[in-house]
Amino acid sequence: MTATVNPPALTAHDRATRLLALRVLKDWIAVEDRKLRDEMCAELVVGERYSGLLDPADKESLLGFVQLTKARETASVVDPEALLAWVEEHCPSEVITTRSVRPAFVQALLASVKADGGWVDPETSELLEVKGVEVRTGSPTLTVKPTAEADALVAEALAARRLQLMPATAR
Incomplete structure (x- = not known):
């Protein structure tokens, strides 16, 4: 029977470092995600689908699919004043007065x-x-604010494999 070795608990400093690095990565990911989505939307026709494979020669490495779906048609109120005037004229019983x-x-x-x-x-x-008003105290807010240099520092640390962000179970 093999004993399970638990990794050492993270210190507050370790957690702060990870939070800041993850914030930088989230920003990178958001930019890259937007860029790739825009490019794929410009490239694909409705219904076209591409698979994502880590290794194109290995079908077991399939991550999933990307497909451009047909746009849904929706109705929305764009001019509330015009809508109110129309309803007053055609369906006056549907107009309500609020205080x-x-x-x-x-x-x-x-x-x-x-x-x-x-x-x-x-x-x-x-x-x-x-009456009807009360003062409530909210919860403290955790602020994660990277420095101007964080972008370059995280990139360098990741490239040098000096920064571990994922839990052991995610590897």
Whole structure:
């Protein structure tokens, strides 16, 4: 029976390094993905399909297929005002009237509740509780921000095989 050897746990520094390197790779991948998609769309006709093989001589290395599919036809509202006028003329029973608070005032209320805990009445200076509004504290956000040099550093580290990004099970 062979004993399973678990790799050493990653340190916070190791995880930060991997996150930054992966961010750089994701950016590279996004650019390359867009470029290849644009080229394939320009090249293919609808229905045409290509296979992706790691080794063209080995059918077992098939990754999958790329195909240009027929565009779907969809309808969308491009001029809400014109649509409303048309419906008022042809199907007036389908028009509804809604009540709402002006968006600018909602923003002012939210800012006041966040800053002061309520709405300060401009005439009385009384702090009023605003029903239907509450202040919530969100979760901390992890920011991954590569340096300007990260692009070149990651490329160099990958080429020299000094950077391991994939877990052992993915190899």
